[in-house]
Structure formats: C-alpha cells, structure tokens
Amino acid sequence: MAGAVNRLSRFNMTALALGFAFLYLPIVILVIYSFNASRLVNVWGGWSLRWYVEFFNDRAMLEAAWMSLRVAAVSATLATLLGTLAAIGLARGERFAGRALFSGMLYSPLVMPEVISGLSLLLLFVALNAERGFWTVTVAHTTLTMCFVAVVVQSRLTSLDRSLEEAAMDLGCNPVKAFVMVTLPLILPAIVAGWMLAFTLSLDDVVIASFTTGPGSATLPIRIYSEVRLGVKPEINAICTLVIALITVLIVVASVASRLSSSQGESAAPL
Amino acid sequence: MSTRRIFARPARYATIAPYLWMALFFLVPFGFVLKISLSQTAIAQPPYTPVFDLGEGWEAFKAAFEQLSLDNFRLLLSDNLYILSYLRSLVVAVTSTLILLVIGYPIAYGMARLPQRWQGIAMILVIVPFWTSFLIRIYAWINILQHDGLLNQILLALHLVSGPVAWLSTDTAMYIGIVYSYLPFMILPLYATLAKMDRTLLEAAEDLGASPAKAFWLVTFPLSLPGVGAGVLLCVIPIVGEFVIPDLLAGSNSLMIGQTLWLEFFTNKDWPVASAVAIALLLLLVPPLLLYDRLQRRQIEGGR
Numbered sequence: 001m002a003g004a005v006n007r008l009s010r011f012n013m014t015a016l017a018l019g020f021a022f023l024y025l026p027i028v029i030l031v032i033y034s035f036n037a038s039r040l041v042n043v044w045g046g047w048s049l050r051w052y053v054e055f056f057n058d059r060a061m062l063e064a065a066w067m068s069l070r071v072a073a074v075s076a077t078l079a080t081l082l083g084t085l086a087a088i089g090l091a092r093g094e095r096f097a098g099r100a101l102f103s104g105m106l107y108s109p110l111v112m113p114e115v116i117s118g119l120s121l122l123l124l125f126v127a128l129n130a131e132r133g134f135w136t137v138t139v140a141h142t143t144l145t146m147c148f149v150a151v152v153v154q155s156r157l158t159s160l161d162r163s164l165e166e167a168a169m170d171l172g173c174n175p176v177k178a179f180v181m182v183t184l185p186l187i188l189p190a191i192v193a194g195w196m197l198a199f200t201l202s203l204d205d206v207v208i209a210s211f212t213t214g215p216g217s218a219t220l221p222i223r224i225y226s227e228v229r230l231g232v233k234p235e236i237n238a239i240c241t242l243v244i245a246l247i248t249v250l251i252v253v254a255s256v257a258s259r260l261s262s263s264q265g266e267s268a269a270p271l
Numbered sequence: 272m273s274t275r276r277i278f279a280r281p282a283r284y285a286t287i288a289p290y291l292w293m294a295l296f297f298l299v300p301f302g303f304v305l306k307i308s309l310s311q312t313a314i315a316q317p318p319y320t321p322v323f324d325l326g327e328g329w330e331a332f333k334a335a336f337e338q339l340s341l342d343n344f345r346l347l348l349s350d351n352l353y354i355l356s357y358l359r360s361l362v363v364a365v366t367s368t369l370i371l372l373v374i375g376y377p378i379a380y381g382m383a384r385l386p387q388r389w390q391g392i393a394m395i396l397v398i399v400p401f402w403t404s405f406l407i408r409i410y411a412w413i414n415i416l417q418h419d420g421l422l423n424q425i426l427l428a429l430h431l432v433s434g435p436v437a438w439l440s441t442d443t444a445m446y447i448g449i450v451y452s453y454l455p456f457m458i459l460p461l462y463a464t465l466a467k468m469d470r471t472l473l474e475a476a477e478d479l480g481a482s483p484a485k486a487f488w489l490v491t492f493p494l495s496l497p498g499v500g501a502g503v504l505l506c507v508i509p510i511v512g513e514f515v516i517p518d519l520l521a522g523s524n525s526l527m528i529g530q531t532l533w534l535e536f537f538t539n540k541d542w543p544v545a546s547a548v549a550i551a552l553l554l555l556l557v558p559p560l561l562l563y564d565r566l567q568r569r570q571i572e573g574g575r
Contacts, residue, residue, distance in 0.1 A: 012377070014391070015377035015380070019378035020396060021455075023396070024396075026398070026408065026451070027403065027411055027413055029411065029414065030407070052532075077348075081288075086285075086286060086293075089285045090283035091282075092278055093283040094276070094279040095285045096279075098290070103287060107564050110507075112512075112560075113511065113513070113529060114514065115529045115532045116304075116553060119536060119546065121296065123300060123303040124295075124296065124303055140297060141533055143293070146289065146292070149569075163272075166278075175280070179281075188345065195401075204405050206406055206515055210537075221406050224410070225406060225515070228410050229519065232410075232414055243407060244404070244407065245403055250478070263552040
C-alpha cells in the first residue's frame with residue numbers, strides 16, 4: 001500500500017539528476033579535454049593523444065608518479081595490516097584499559113585538518129632527526145590511512161554474525177585459529193577495500209606529503225599542485241585522466257570484492 | 272568463561288602494534304607542536320631555539336622552562352591577520368556546511384525514495400567521486416571556471432553575459448569547490464538515516480490529514496537529525512582547516528587559517544608561529560571533535 005508520500009516525486013528525480021550531474025560533469029569534461037589536440041586548453045582542436053605522449057616524455061613528472069605509486073603501495077600495505085589489527089581489537093576486544101583513547105586516536109585523523117597532521121608529523125621527524133623523503137611520507141600516509149582501513153574493517157566485523165566464530169571454538173579451535181579459519185575469509189573483502197581506499201588516499205594527498213617530504217622527492221600530487229598554481233596545462237589533463245583511469249580500475253575490483261561480501265555495516269564516514 | 276571473553280584476549284593483543292603506532296605518530300607529535308609553539312623563532316636549521324632536552328638534567332630543565340614564551344600566542348592575538356583568518360575560516364566552514372545541507376538533503380532524500388535495487392547503485396555513484404582524486408576534482412573546476420573556460424563560453428553563447436566573468440580567485444569559486452568536494456560526506460550519513468526511517472509514520476501522518484510539507488517538517492526532518500548532525504560534523508571540522516581549495520580557487524586578499532599556517536611555515540619559515548596557529552586551530556576544533564568521536568563510536572559499534 002504505497003501512499004503518495006512513498007512515491008518518487010518529480011522533485012526527487014530532479015534533485016537526483018542535478019546532483020549526479022554536478023558530481024560527474026566536471027570529471028567527464030576533464031577527461032574529454034585531455035584528448036584535445038589544441039594547445040589552447042579550451043579550444044577544441046580534434047582528438048589526439050599528444051598530451052599523453054608529452055607526459056611520458058616528462059622525466060620529472062614520471063619520477064614523481066613513480067615515487068607516488070611506491071609510497072601508495074607501501075603505505076597502503078602497512079596501513080591495512082595495522083588498521084585491520086586495530087579493527088579486530090576494537091570489534092572483538094570487549095573492554096580494555098585505554099580503549100577510549102585508542103578509538104579516539106583512530107577516529108579523529110579522519111576529520112583532522114591535514115595542515116595540522118602534516119605539521120605535527122614533520123616536527124616529529126625533525127626531532128627524531130629522520131632524513132625526509134620516501135620513508136617519512138610513507139609513515140605519514142600510513143598513519144592517516146590506517147584509520148580509514150580500521151573504520152571499514154571494524155564496521156564489517158561488527159555486522160558479522162559472531163555465532164560462526166563461537167561454533168568454531170566450540171568445535172575445538174583456539175581463538176586465533178577460529179579467527180584465521182572463519183572470520184578472516186569473511187572480512188577479506190573489507191580488507192581489500194580498505195587497502196584500495198588507503199592506496200587512493202595516499203595517491204591523492206598534497207598537504208601532508210608537502211610537509212613531510214624532503215628536497216628532490218616530490219610526489220605526483222605535489223608536482224600537479226605546483227603546476228596547477230601556475231595555470232591549466234593540457235598535459236595535466238592527461239595525467240589526471242590516467243590517475244582517474246587507475247582509480248576506476250581499483251574501484252571496479254573493489255566493488256567486485258564487496259559484491260562477494262553481502263551486507264555492509266554503516267558508519268558515519270562515506271566508505 | 273564465555274567464548275566471547277576467551278576470544279577477547281588475543282583480540283586485545285592485536286591492538287598493541289596499532290596503539291604504539293598511533294601514539295608515536297599521532298599523539299606524540301602534538302607534544303612537539305605545543306613545545307615549538309612555545310619556543311622562539313630563530314634563523315637556523317631547524318628554525319627555532321631548542322626548548323629543552325631531557326638529557327640535561329633538572330636544573331637545565333628548570334632554566335629552559337623559564338625561557339618558554341607565550342610570545343607566539345601574544346602575536347596571534349595582537350595581529351589582525353590571524354584573528355581575521357580564524358573568523359574567515361569559521362564563516363566559510365559554517366556557510367559552506369549550510370549550503371551542503373541544503374543541496375545534500377534533497378539528493379539523500381531522493382536516494383532513499385528510489386526502488387531498493389537502485390539505492391545501492393546510487394550509493395556507489397555518490398562514493399566514487401570520494402575515491403577519485405580530490406586534487407583532480409578541484410583542477411577540473413579550474414578548467415571550467417577559468418577566463419576562457421567552458422562556463423564563460425556557455426554563458427557568452429547564450430548571451431547571458433556581455434563579457435567573460437572572472438570566476439577564478441573569487442569566493443564563489445571557492446564555495447563551488449568546497450561544496451563539490453564535501454558533498455559525499457554530507458549525502459551519505461543523511462541517506463543512511465533517511466533509508467532506515469519507518470515509512471508507515473509518514474503514511475500515518477498523511478492519514479491524519481497532514482499535508483506532505485507538514486509531514487516532512489513534523490516527521491521526516493526531526494527523525495533525520497542524527498544524520499544531519501553526522502553530516503554537519505564530517506564537513507565543518509575539515510573545512511575549517513582546509514588549505515588546497517581556498518588556495519587554488521579563492522582570491523589571495525583574505526586567507527583561511529589553513530593558508531595562514533601554510534604561509535608561516537613554507538614562505539616565512541616561521542615554525543614557532545605556524546605551531547602556535549596549529550595549537551589555536553586545534554583548541555577551536557576540540558568540542559566538535561569530541562562530539563564527532565562519540566557519534567562515530569556509536570555508529571560503528573551499534574549502541575553497544
């Protein structure tokens with residue numbers, strides 16, 4: 001029995017159509033213009049791969065891209081390990097001393113302004129006399145992204161039916177074995193999704209990387225950012241399109257992975 | 272002993288590594304920010320006078336303690352530049368969060384009204400932009416908003432304006448960029464509460480003679496307030512400290528606090544003042560952060 005209030009009104013449809021157009025049109029336009037043959041960014045000169053060729057001949061840009069990919073891969077892997085452990089502790093550890101502090105430390109980086117996280121990590125690295133470069137950026141990104149992994153994995157663990165673990169233990173598994181044999185396969189899709197989220201977040205970060213990197217080791221976003229400040233360049237369109245393509249592939253893989261896991265928990269963060 | 276309790280012990284051991292990691296790389300650094308905000312600016316590498324070194328014993332510690340100075344904080348209060356950029360950050364954060372709420376609510380509402388099988392797709396469509404690079408999305412808007420960009424081309428072709436409008440380096444551009452970047456953060460918590468809502472309540476309101484508008488304001492909106500709170504906090508806290516969007520899209524005549532911090536650090540190389548700005552910003556954010564922390568814990572742990 002659907003009353004008038006349950007139907008999708010014209011107003012709802014308009015809101016949805018405008019909303020999604022707003023979200024997607026700018027990206028679509030960027031992708032189209034990356035194939036523009038003209039040097040003038042906004043004059044259409046026919047289809048061309050010219051700016052992609054330009055990018056693959058730009059040594060400095062390529063080096064930055066390589067640095068970013070390495071940082072993203074290493075920090076996402078570390079973050080997935082640490083974030084999953086943290087999620088297990090929060091979802092299964094019941095009450096323990098320092099739990100509130102622990103969850104506070106894990107949740108606040110999700111909204112903490114990046115300028116604060118970046119500055120504070122840099123001051124730590126200076127105090128520790130650490131040489132700034134690949135490892136400092138990697139550690140910084142791990143710290144930020146492990147929190148996102150923890151939230152994704154924890155909400156999956158919380159929504160999971162615990163009687164499976166308990167059955168395994170009743171049948172004689174010790175807790176570690178029950179976890180590895182029963183729980184881990186069930187949360188694997190969330191762990192994979194967490195890794196990819198960590199990877200894309202790391203690939204995207206300008207502010208924290210600017211604070212924590214050293215001379216001569218710029219990441220791709222730092223380079224893009226400094227180019228963008230000087231104005232729009234067609235080559236940047238091409239680079240951005242390549243990054244979007246890479247992330248799209250990752251999202252498709254992630255959504256296939258999460259298709260395998262059925263229900264998702266809800267959290268306040270859009271994950 | 273219940274199985275859950277037996278399970279809990281190894282689970283607690285799992286927190287050791289992430290606990291230590293977050294303590295070292297998230298908590299301890301704030302101590303350094305505080306310490307350096309109390310030190311004096313120096314032309315050196317690193318550019319501040321050392322405040323204290325625990326290795327030098329109690330006397331040295333006492334001497335150093337007496338040297339701590341609140342000069343940097345006094346500077347923040349005495350120079351209009353800092354106060355104005357704090358105020359601007361607050362105004363921008365509150366204004367853009369309100370715009371986000373007004374735009375995000377109808378979208379989330381529409382999503383919750385979609386047939387079940389479309390809701391999942393709509394949700395993925397909202398999440399995908401969050402995953403694609405944030406910097407790239409800002410850059411996409413620079414493309415559109417620049418002097419000879421698509422927006423001006425369209426407006427000129429439609430004869431809506433007589434000459435190209437300067438969109439870039441204006442507050443309008445900055446608000447477009449912020450709303451665009453944070454929209455998923457507003458939509459998803461709103462959608463989560465609206466989708467869970469019991470529709471029979473609305474039917475009851477309708478049966479009792481309430482107009483759709485009245486039913487919305489008396490039933491739907493009050494019930495969606497937890498989602499509104501989550502969305503507002505997820506947007507307002509990071510926007511206060513936003514750097515990249517105002518730096519790329521807004522004009523340079525008035526700065527947000529994140530930009531001021533960046534300027535002090537990278538351009539003026541004044542680490543103590545940058546640290547003082549960070550501490551002051553952090554103090555401003557503590558109440559909303561605590562609120563957010565409570566909300567997040569309740570959301571994830573499901574009213575345990």
